Amino acid sequence: MSGHGRRAPTGRAGRLRLRRSLTAARRGADLLERKLRLLLERERTARRAAEEAGRVWRDRLADGDGWLVRGVLLGGERALAEAVPADPAHVEVGWEALMGVRHPATAAWTAPVRSAAERTPPNTALAHAETAYRAAVRAAAEHAVHRTAAELLAAEAARTRQRVRALRRHWIPRLEHELAVVELALEEAEQEEAVRRSWAAAPGPAGPAGRS
Template sequence: MNGHGRRALAGRAGRLRLRRSLATALRGADLLERKARLLLDRERAEHRAAGEAGLAWRDRLAEADTWLVRGVMLGGERALTEAVPAGRVSVEVRWDALMGVRHPAAMDWTGPVRSPAEPTPPNTALAHAETAYRAAVHAAAQYAAHRAAADLLAAEAERTRQRVRALRRHWIPRLRSELTSVEVALEEAEHEEAVRRRWAASRGAG
C-alpha cells in the first residue's frame, strides 16, 4: 500500500474514532443536563420544605417560650425543674439517594419519655410549654434534614453543571474541530488519489 493509501486508512479510522467520541460526548452532556435538572428540582422541593419547617420551628419555639414564662410565673423555678423529664431526645436520620447523591430523606424523632416515678408538670402552662417545645425540637430536626438535603443536592447540581460546561464549551468543540480537520484531509487525499488514478489510467492507455 502506498503512502496515500496508508494516510487515507489512518484518516478513516481516525474519523470513525472522532465520530464515536463526539457522539459519546454529546450523549454524556445530555445525560448530565438531565441529571442537573432532576437534582435542582429535588433541591427546590427540599428548600421549600426546609423553609416550612423553619417557620414551624420558630413559631413553636415562640409559643413554648410564652407558656414557659407563664408557667414559671405561676409555679416558680422549682416547678420548672420538676416539670423536666429525665429522658433524652432520640433522632434518627433516614437516607436516600438521587442520581448518586446520598442525602437525608426523613427524620424519625422521639421525645423524652417521662417515667411513672417522675412528676408531671405542676401547672397547665408548663404542660403546654412541654408540648410546644417537643413540637419545636421536632420541627428543628426536620429543618436540619431538609436543609442538609438541599445543600448536598445543590452542590452536586453545580458540579454537574460545571461538567456540562466543560463538555459544551471545550471538549465537544475540540472534537468537532478535529473531526472537521480529518474530513478535510480525507477529501484532499481522496482527490489526490483520484487524480493519480486518472493520470495512471491515461499513461496506461497511451
C-alpha cells in the same frame, strides 16, 4: 479532558476514533444535564421543606417561650424543674441517594416518655409549653435534615454544571473541529486519488505521434 500534549488523530482510523469520542462526549453531556435537572429539582424541594420547617420551628419556639413564662410565674422554677422528664428526646436521620449523592431525607423524632414515678407539669401553662417545645424540636430536626440535603445537592449540582460546561464549551467543539479537519483531508485525498485513477484509465494517444 484537557487536550494539552494530545496528538490529533489522522486518517480513516482517526476519523472513526473521533466519531466515537464525539458520540460518547455528547451522550455524556446529555446524561450530565439530566443529572443536573434532577439534582436542582430535588434541591428546590429540600429548600422549600427546610423553609417550612424553619417557620414552624420559630413559631413553636415562640409559643413555648410564652407559655413557659406563664408557667414559671404560676408555679415557680421548682415546678418547672420537677416537670422535666428524665428521658431525653431521640432523633434518627434517614439517608437516601440521588444520582450518587448521599443526603439526609427524613428525621424520625421520638418524644421523651415519663415514667410512672415522674411528675407531669403542675399547671396548664407548663403543659402547653412542653407541647410547643416538642413540636419545635421536631421541626428543628426536620429543618436541619432538609437544609443539609439542599446544601449537599447544591454542591453536587455545581460540580455537575462545571462538567457539562467543559464538555459543551470545550471538549465537544474541539472534537468537532478535529473531525472536520480529518474529514476534509480525507475528502481531498479521495478526490486526488480519483483524479489519478481517471488519468491512469484514460487511453493514450494513438499512432506514431503518441509514441515516445
